[in-house]
Amino acid sequence: MLEMRGITKRFPGVVANDDVSFDLRAGEVHTLLGENGAGKSTLMKILFGLYQPDAGEILLQGRPVTITSPTDAIEHRIGMVHQHFMLVPTLTVAENVALGLPSMRRPFTDLDTVSQRMVEISDQYGLTVDPSIEVWKLSVGERQRVEIIKALYREAELLVLDEPTAVLTPQEVDDLFVILRQMTEAGRGLVFISHKLREVLDLSDRITVLRNGVVTGTTVPAEASLERLAEMMVGREVSLAPDKPPVATGRPRLVLEHVTVIGDRDTVAVDGVDLEVRAGEIVGIAGVSGNGQRELAETIAGLRPAEPGSSVQIDRADVTTADAATTRAAGLAYVPEERMKDGAIGEFDVGENLLLVNHRDPSFLRGGLFDFERIRLHCQRLVDAFSVKTPTLQTPTSSLSGGNIQKLILARELDSDPTVLLAAQPTRGVDIGAAEYIHGQLIERRSEGVAVLLISEDLDEILALADRIAVMYEGRIVQLVDRADATREGLGLAMAGAADRSPG
Amino acid sequence: GSDDEEASNVATSECGTDSSFDEATEPVTDLSVAIVAPSASQDLAFTQSMVDAVAALGIEPQITDGTFQVEAAAEAIRGYADSGVDVVIAHGTQFGGSLAEIAPDFPETSFVWGTSSETQGLDNVFAYTPAADQGGYVMGTVAAAISESGTIGMVGPIDAGDAALYVDGFVAGAESAGANVNVSFTGSFGDVPLATEAATAHVGAGADVLTGTAQHVVGAINVASANDIPWFGTQANQESLAPELVVASQVYHWEVVLADIFDQVEAGTLGGEVYELTLENNGLVIEFNGCYELAEDVKNGALETIDGIIDGSISTGA
Amino acid sequence: MIRRALGAVVPVGAALVAFLFGAIMIVALGANPIDGLVAMLDGAFGTRERLATTAVRATPLLLVGVGICVAFRAKVINIGGEGQIVIGALASTAVALAVPGTPKVLLLPMVIVAGMVGGGFWGAIPGALKAYASVNEILSTIMLNLVAVQVMNYLLRGPMIDPLEVEGSRIPQTERLTDNAALPTLLSGTRLHLGVVIGITAAVAAYVLLWRTPLGFRLRAVGHNPNAARASGISVERSIVTAMAISGSLSGLAGVVLVFGSESLRMVTDGSAAGFTSAAGFNGIVAALFGALHPLWTIPSAFLFGGLLTGANNLQRVLQIPSPLAVALNGIVVVFVVSSGRVRTWIEQRIRQPVDDRGASAPVAGGGG
Amino acid sequence: MSDFFTLSVLVATFASGVRLATPYLLAGLGETVGQRSGVLNLGVDGVMLLSAFGAYWTSLETGSLLLGVGAGLLVGLVMGVVYGIITVIFQAEQGISGIGIYLFGLGFSDLLFEEMVGTPTPIKSLPKYSIPGLSRLPILGEALFEHNLMTYAAFLLVPLVALLLMKTTFGMNVRAVGENPEAADSLGVSVGLTRFAAIMVGNGMAGLAGAALTLGLGIFQPNLTQGLGFIAVALVYFGAWRARGVMLGALLYGIVAAVVLQLKARELIPLEASDLAAMAPAVLTIVALVVVAGRIEAPAALTNPFSRH
Numbered sequence A: 001m002l003e004m005r006g007i008t009k010r011f012p013g014v015v016a017n018d019d020v021s022f023d024l025r026a027g028e029v030h031t032l033l034g035e036n037g038a039g040k041s042t043l044m045k046i047l048f049g050l051y052q053p054d055a056g057e058i059l060l061q062g063r064p065v066t067i068t069s070p071t072d073a074i075e076h077r078i079g080m081v082h083q084h085f086m087l088v089p090t091l092t093v094a095e096n097v098a099l100g101l102p103s104m105r106r107p108f109t110d111l112d113t114v115s116q117r118m119v120e121i122s123d124q125y126g127l128t129v130d131p132s133i134e135v136w137k138l139s140v141g142e143r144q145r146v147e148i149i150k151a152l153y154r155e156a157e158l159l160v161l162d163e164p165t166a167v168l169t170p171q172e173v174d175d176l177f178v179i180l181r182q183m184t185e186a187g188r189g190l191v192f193i194s195h196k197l198r199e200v201l202d203l204s205d206r207i208t209v210l211r212n213g214v215v216t217g218t219t220v221p222a223e224a225s226l227e228r229l230a231e232m233m234v235g236r237e238v239s240l241a242p243d244k245p246p247v248a249t250g251r252p253r254l255v256l257e258h259v260t261v262i263g264d265r266d267t268v269a270v271d272g273v274d275l276e277v278r279a280g281e282i283v284g285i286a287g288v289s290g291n292g293q294r295e296l297a298e299t300i301a302g303l304r305p306a307e308p309g310s311s312v313q314i315d316r317a318d319v320t321t322a323d324a325a326t327t328r329a330a331g332l333a334y335v336p337e338e339r340m341k342d343g344a345i346g347e348f349d350v351g352e353n354l355l356l357v358n359h360r361d362p363s364f365l366r367g368g369l370f371d372f373e374r375i376r377l378h379c380q381r382l383v384d385a386f387s388v389k390t391p392t393l394q395t396p397t398s399s400l401s402g403g404n405i406q407k408l409i410l411a412r413e414l415d416s417d418p419t420v421l422l423a424a425q426p427t428r429g430v431d432i433g434a435a436e437y438i439h440g441q442l443i444e445r446r447s448e449g450v451a452v453l454l455i456s457e458d459l460d461e462i463l464a465l466a467d468r469i470a471v472m473y474e475g476r477i478v479q480l481v482d483r484a485d486a487t488r489e490g491l492g493l494a495m496a497g498a499a500d501r502s503p504g
Numbered sequence B: 001g002s003d004d005e006e007a008s009n010v011a012t013s014e015c016g017t018d019s020s021f022d023e024a025t026e027p028v029t030d031l032s033v034a035i036v037a038p039s040a041s042q043d044l045a046f047t048q049s050m051v052d053a054v055a056a057l058g059i060e061p062q063i064t065d066g067t068f069q070v071e072a073a074a075e076a077i078r079g080y081a082d083s084g085v086d087v088v089i090a091h092g093t094q095f096g097g098s099l100a101e102i103a104p105d106f107p108e109t110s111f112v113w114g115t116s117s118e119t120q121g122l123d124n125v126f127a128y129t130p131a132a133d134q135g136g137y138v139m140g141t142v143a144a145a146i147s148e149s150g151t152i153g154m155v156g157p158i159d160a161g162d163a164a165l166y167v168d169g170f171v172a173g174a175e176s177a178g179a180n181v182n183v184s185f186t187g188s189f190g191d192v193p194l195a196t197e198a199a200t201a202h203v204g205a206g207a208d209v210l211t212g213t214a215q216h217v218v219g220a221i222n223v224a225s226a227n228d229i230p231w232f233g234t235q236a237n238q239e240s241l242a243p244e245l246v247v248a249s250q251v252y253h254w255e256v257v258l259a260d261i262f263d264q265v266e267a268g269t270l271g272g273e274v275y276e277l278t279l280e281n282n283g284l285v286i287e288f289n290g291c292y293e294l295a296e297d298v299k300n301g302a303l304e305t306i307d308g309i310i311d312g313s314i315s316t317g318a
Numbered sequence C: 001m002i003r004r005a006l007g008a009v010v011p012v013g014a015a016l017v018a019f020l021f022g023a024i025m026i027v028a029l030g031a032n033p034i035d036g037l038v039a040m041l042d043g044a045f046g047t048r049e050r051l052a053t054t055a056v057r058a059t060p061l062l063l064v065g066v067g068i069c070v071a072f073r074a075k076v077i078n079i080g081g082e083g084q085i086v087i088g089a090l091a092s093t094a095v096a097l098a099v100p101g102t103p104k105v106l107l108l109p110m111v112i113v114a115g116m117v118g119g120g121f122w123g124a125i126p127g128a129l130k131a132y133a134s135v136n137e138i139l140s141t142i143m144l145n146l147v148a149v150q151v152m153n154y155l156l157r158g159p160m161i162d163p164l165e166v167e168g169s170r171i172p173q174t175e176r177l178t179d180n181a182a183l184p185t186l187l188s189g190t191r192l193h194l195g196v197v198i199g200i201t202a203a204v205a206a207y208v209l210l211w212r213t214p215l216g217f218r219l220r221a222v223g224h225n226p227n228a229a230r231a232s233g234i235s236v237e238r239s240i241v242t243a244m245a246i247s248g249s250l251s252g253l254a255g256v257v258l259v260f261g262s263e264s265l266r267m268v269t270d271g272s273a274a275g276f277t278s279a280a281g282f283n284g285i286v287a288a289l290f291g292a293l294h295p296l297w298t299i300p301s302a303f304l305f306g307g308l309l310t311g312a313n314n315l316q317r318v319l320q321i322p323s324p325l326a327v328a329l330n331g332i333v334v335v336f337v338v339s340s341g342r343v344r345t346w347i348e349q350r351i352r353q354p355v356d357d358r359g360a361s362a363p364v365a366g367g368g369g
Numbered sequence D: 001m002s003d004f005f006t007l008s009v010l011v012a013t014f015a016s017g018v019r020l021a022t023p024y025l026l027a028g029l030g031e032t033v034g035q036r037s038g039v040l041n042l043g044v045d046g047v048m049l050l051s052a053f054g055a056y057w058t059s060l061e062t063g064s065l066l067l068g069v070g071a072g073l074l075v076g077l078v079m080g081v082v083y084g085i086i087t088v089i090f091q092a093e094q095g096i097s098g099i100g101i102y103l104f105g106l107g108f109s110d111l112l113f114e115e116m117v118g119t120p121t122p123i124k125s126l127p128k129y130s131i132p133g134l135s136r137l138p139i140l141g142e143a144l145f146e147h148n149l150m151t152y153a154a155f156l157l158v159p160l161v162a163l164l165l166m167k168t169t170f171g172m173n174v175r176a177v178g179e180n181p182e183a184a185d186s187l188g189v190s191v192g193l194t195r196f197a198a199i200m201v202g203n204g205m206a207g208l209a210g211a212a213l214t215l216g217l218g219i220f221q222p223n224l225t226q227g228l229g230f231i232a233v234a235l236v237y238f239g240a241w242r243a244r245g246v247m248l249g250a251l252l253y254g255i256v257a258a259v260v261l262q263l264k265a266r267e268l269i270p271l272e273a274s275d276l277a278a279m280a281p282a283v284l285t286i287v288a289l290v291v292v293a294g295r296i297e298a299p300a301a302l303t304n305p306f307s308r309h
């Protein structure tokens, strides 16, 4: 149904797509696989009319078309679920769906009709969302459902899903795949973008791999293996399971006692959490997003107040009510969940971001002013030690790839010689090469006696790294097991709140 | 008006004419004149009074108006002096400080500065000041006489400068005649909506005569119109704003002073003297509106008051 | 290289187009536009004295503008320059009135500090309201400008009035301040005084502060991304207050320069802020934005706008063009110049295209994520 | 004080506050629509001055108030086109271009006045129109139902603007482009057109505000607004980008000013404190916001120009 031929797209300094050809048949899932920055989103944004290609043509049902705006794309029955959700948080679900559609009750909106049709679509695919609720109140998974409904509402025959699983739990991913299968059975064609190899093999009919804007090959799952795909993506062999030497654990370095936190919506987000992390161990917190992990991390980091009666200690120092600066002084390093929101400053250059935490260090000053030569040496050392790929220290951080930004944050945080490392989703949206490196760093710190608290929604990651695993559900730790005793199924059940998890 | 009102401190306009100024056809002097003034030259108030006065002497001045900021005015004053203008009128008290710096640099130029009661010891500076309380007092007595409720509303900008003198004189005059004046200062010279509502508030509080000062009174005068309430003006003749209701305006006739100054300059004296506009020297003129029918005895009372102020038997309280 | 050149050429071109509009208005007013242009240039830059005057007129714009740069780096929009100038001027004037006999070497620093403290305090209020009570600074600074004016009116009418005026014509002004506090003239025969040096020094100091010190680093971090700044241990609240306090103190300094660099050497009110400030609190914003919110670029930018002010004054004097023309022209220049950024990008894209075709290189594999 | 707390005085004060609030309300409502679409217009005051002059001059020349209102609206719309070109097409920084518009309006309206009129000349002001029946209501009648038509229009526009923003397709688009223009764009909502239209609405209402001001007073003079437009912008923040909030802000501002004037007129405020009392509306506006300010979020894309790359 779709053919893209010889697509080339340049951005200043980058060729995002270089003579890329890609096609899609009705009823199939064709996956675009590639590392961060390979050009996957760009190709699909061209299809959706958000970018204009510098060269190449697009054919739909065999006929060449020009798509200069999303309106064109929608008219051609193309739908897209963007990597960064395209939702208006202050509008209701129904309003988000109705945006851009003609209304029967002009000049007024016709949300009743929209809601009605929405419910029909939801019922058909099991995509339940309340049409009258504002989007900012929804969880990530629910928001994604809204995105899909938006596309279905517009009767998209060809649906692009750009990394839809990056923010979902295993269970949610399974649910999503069921829905996607229903769609292909109805004759729709799906473009699926991901770099989670297991999923890709699971879902795809065909797989096209992009590297640095160039197609490195197209294959089918039957002929591919995890290792083979990884190699096509990265261009070299990669090891998918990290080595983890045994380490003797020491005394508790991070101690949480009855930590209770009120969340943004004035509800109890963290509910009496008790937990210890000892020197030389990685404790993993697994759980579906929105079960209090973020609030817990922010409270530990001194960014969110805990309720009276809570206690947070780092190396025996009470930091329950301390601010971020004090908490860090007590020995905490913190890799926040959203790297571009909380972890790094996009407009700052690489050097400045490396200086963010310790810019007060007197050794960087001379006469009260920055000593740029010393700072340069320091930053260069970090960039080299953590192999952050950047042209210069003066490069704006926002122009680095996600993986490199994550390495930069890790370099900065670990440079302070922490005794406790709190890492939230450290490899989310990061390509395989970078993830491999980051995992190695966590394991290495553990060996050096750092207490590591790893919060992740990626069960594979938790299972690969953690010595002990805690599962958070509705603000509580509902399960705490040694790695040896943990099973994927058991954790999955606990994450779902054991028995009382409702579907959807 | 009657004959003896020519060149006196009282005038009555003929109903239907729109200006009480007769522009001289022959200029009284060949001197070149420039005016630097803080507000717009047609503000029906402070600046216009000077521009009209110079015009009345048949002179076409160069004007830099709207220089409410002292530094900009100083630049203009210096610029005119520099370009060889004979007489530079710095029409604003606030320009005095700058003048103290500029005047010594241009000993050949005569500067005329007001309102001020001193020349700062500079011998090429003339100073002028209006005794605005005098006219205020006279009009206060008239206002009291025509007020039935005994309550008069006054809308002022801020309690300072010749506005304050006018207010003081007016209040003293009205109170001497047994009326009460409610004074409200809006805090601004230009806020017309505020002046409008201030006047409305006065009417609500029982005032049946209104007066006020500064550019923003255009709003208050409209309230007077809307409520058919008599109005007293000051600085310039405000008849055009409410032809039926302006009882009288105290008008600054700077030309009385200026004519004398120009004579002195031509004779070689460039400054050193202070002039005061008073009822006595006809620099202040109470211009009655011919269209407003004022009882004869009230008007005569006003004339008596003027005489009293001139001979010193009446104190204006300022 | 081409980019650099475009960066200068396009805004200047836009300014020229704006002046074309000015010329049209001058023609409409019945004067010769060439004469008008000559009068403006001559008035602004024609002689040593006029250049000096232009520099003096530019100084308050520069100081306010530099303050805008500092605040804006922390993402605070300081529209309160007018009020901060007024309060800074009042504070410094009060000091000069209180201890008139103090020798110049002491008194001058004292009034400068007083002005900066006054303006800084007036800036810190909206800063604190924003940081700790989530009150939008656009709202609070606009309101505080109104409050400052009435504080000025009250003080100059009452407690600080010239004793001579109490019984006299009650002009709301202070007495002439002691010459010990006057900013010394630098070039005899001109108006050029120490304030100009203070302005340039402040610009350089702000540059150093923002890019060479930990404090400036924090302000910029907070401005770009408060969440990341907070997570790394920077107090966002404190930084916002600090930025506004610095910004306000620079406006306060502008107030000091306006009083102690003036020929009248006193404060006088006409009831409005602009009567004292010449709207420097607003024009300083324009100067700063014209200078790309960089303290050093704000120096030439402020000088340009100072030239516009002195030039317009001469224009009015020589051709008897009404003064509002200058204000309108100022607005047109601003509008054209800010609109020119986009034009610059269009031109850049035009010339970049062929350059890239000669073999684009990808130095780094960037990424979304 | 007892002098003040009589019913008739309170009613008069309220009525006066409502009159004072009218231009703030009109300009503030318009600015609300503009800001909801992500466009800040700091030039409201300049637009008001130009449209006030246009309305005044037209009434002066034709004697028709209706034509005056039309002229004010027209000038506002013309300025809307100008501001739309500046901010939507040229994507200029909004804060600064607004100040440019302000300076232009301030200077140009003054220039036009000096050249075309010269001296403040009164015109017929908008007549009061008592709403039959309602104006007879005790207390409320005088306070609410004896105003000129522009005042009624301003308050009538409160629910209409709310309706426009919350219930119409246009309003939904406006909210979307002000919050997440990329999302709106991805669904085929034209960000540029929507913002342009919102700017037109905003400037048109600023034009009406200018007309209401000058025609309500029956006079024009240079800088008639005295910065009123800036306060109107501030009131949009006060009102948390909601029509009703802006109305409350405008009423608060107007009524406090009216109370101060009434107290002064009854000499209940000593003359020495006159200036201090004049700051009351500004101070109270800040205090009110400190008290009620929760976490009011501005439209997320406010002041951000939009382009696809």
Ligand SMILES: Nc1ncnc2c1ncn2[C@@H]1O[C@H](COP(=O)(O)OP(=O)(O)OP(=O)(O)O)[C@@H](O)[C@H]1O
Pocket: A011, A012, A014, A015, A016, A034, A035, A036, A037, A038, A039, A040, A041, A042, A043, A083, A399, A402, C364, C365, C366, C367, C368, C369, D309
């Ligand atoms: N709007 C843009 N302007 C400039 N460069 C861009 C733009 N969008 C993408 N790029 C660059 O183009 C390249 C391809 O980016 P793209 O977003 O298509 O990668 P991707 O494969 O989707 O990566 P990810 O897995 O991180 O989403 C990257 O180097 C990116 O930095």
Ligand SMILES: Nc1ncnc2c1ncn2[C@@H]1O[C@H](COP(=O)(O)OP(=O)(O)OP(=O)(O)O)[C@@H](O)[C@H]1O
Pocket: A325, A360, C213, C214, C215, C218, C233, C234, C235, C236, C238, C239
């Ligand atoms: N915005 C801020 N967030 C966190 N801490 C701050 C902030 N501002 C100042 N501090 C800290 O408060 C103390 C006093 O602040 P101040 O900036 O005056 O100190 P300083 O000695 O100049 O510090 P620095 O050398 O880091 O600039 C210092 O310890 C400083 O590090």
Ligand SMILES: [Mg+2]
Pocket: A040, A041, A042, A083, A162, C368, C369
């Ligand atoms: Mg992508």
Ligand SMILES: [Mg+2]
Pocket: C213, C214, C215
């Ligand atoms: Mg410091």
